[in-house]
C-alpha cells in the first residue's frame with residue numbers, strides 16, 4: 001500500500017513569527033519519488049516533519065490518500081522517516097535496532113523472518129550482529145534504512161540521509177535508495193540541499209526558497225527550463241552564466257539582443273521560446289547560458305542556429321573528460337564559462353585568433369528569458 005500525499009496551502013509559523021513554510025501546495029502521487037531541494041533554512045525539513053506529524057501545521061491541510069490528516073498522531077500515519085543522523089540505538093545490535101519498530105507495534109512477536117528479509121533486500125545480513133559503533137557511516141545508514149522499511153511503511157520521508165557520508169559512498173547509496181524505493185513502489189519524499197543528488201534521484205523535484213515553492217517539475221525540466229533566476233542559478237554545475245542584456249527590434253524586424261558592447265541577432269522566424277521576447281522590447285532581461293551550450297568557434301564555423309559573442313579566453317580548467325573555459329566578453333558580467341571536449345579548437349586561424357573568440361549556440365543562449 002502506498003500513499004498519495006497532498007499539501008494544500010500549508011503554512012508553518014514558528015515562535016517569534018518565523019515563517020518557515022509559506023502557503024505551500026504540492027501533490028505527490030502514490031509511488032512517486034519527489035525531491036524537496038533548496039538551500040539551508042528554506043523549510044525542507046519543516047515540510048517533512050509536518051507530513052510525518054512531528055510538527056503542527058499552522059494553517060492549511062495535509063491530505064493522506066485524500067483524507068484530512070492534520071490531526072492524526074505520527075505513529076498512525078504509516079510513514080517512516082530516516083534522518084541525517086542515523087539515530088540508531090547504540091546499545092542494540094543491527095538486528096535489535098531493525099526489529100525495534102515491530103516490537104513496539106506488537107510486543108512479544110517473533111520478528112526474525114521480517115528483519116532477515118529486509119536485511120537481504122538491503123544486502124546487510126552480515127551487519128545484523130554488530131553494534132552501531134562497529135559499523136561505518138554508510139553501514140549505519142543502511143541499517144537505519146532497514147529500520148525504516150522493516151514495517152513496510154506506505155511512504156518514506158528521508159531527510160538528507162546521505163549528508164554525513166563521503167562523496168563516493170553518497171553516489172553509491174543514492175543509487176541503492178532509488179532502486180530500493182522503486183522496487184518497493186513506495187511514495188518517497190527526499191530532502192536535500194544537493195542539487196546533483198536531486199537531479200539524479202527524483203521523478204520530480206520541488207525547489208524551495210524561503211518557504212515558498214519556486215518550481216515543481218521533472219529534474220530535466222528544472223535544469224533546462226528553470227522558472228526563474230533563483231532556480232537557474234541553484235541548479236547545475238558549473239553554475240549557469242547569467243548575462244544582463246536588452247532586447248531591440250531594428251527596422252528589418254529581426255530581434256537583437258544587446259549585451260553591452262556586443263549584439264546578437266535572432267534568426268527568423270522566432271522559435272516559440274523566443275516569441276516572448278517581443279514583449280520585453282527595450283527592457284533589461286537576464287539571459288541564462290549553460291556552459292555546455294557554449295563552444296569555442298570562429299565566425300566561419302557558425303551554424304545557422306548559433307550566434308557569436310567575441311571574447312578572450314582567460315583560463316582553462318582541465319576537468320578530465322572536459323575543460324571549463326573562462327572567457328571574458330563585453331557582456332555584463334564580463335565573464336562567461338563554457339565547456340569544451342578535451343580536443344582543443346584546432347580548426348582555422350592562428351592560436352591568437354582562436355583565443356580571441358567565443359561562440360554560443362543561439363538557441364541555447366536565448367532559450368529562456370529569466371527576468
Ligand code: ATP
Pocket residue numbers: 014015018019020038039040041042043044045046047193
Ligand atoms: P537545513 O537544510 O539547514 O536543514 P531546512 O531547509 O531543512 O534547512 P528548516 O529546518 O525547515 O530548513 O527551517 C526553516 C526555517 O525555520 C529556518 O529559518 C529555521 O531557522 C526555522 N526553524 C526551524 N525549526 C525551528 C524551531 N523549532 N523554532 C523556530 N524556528 C525554527
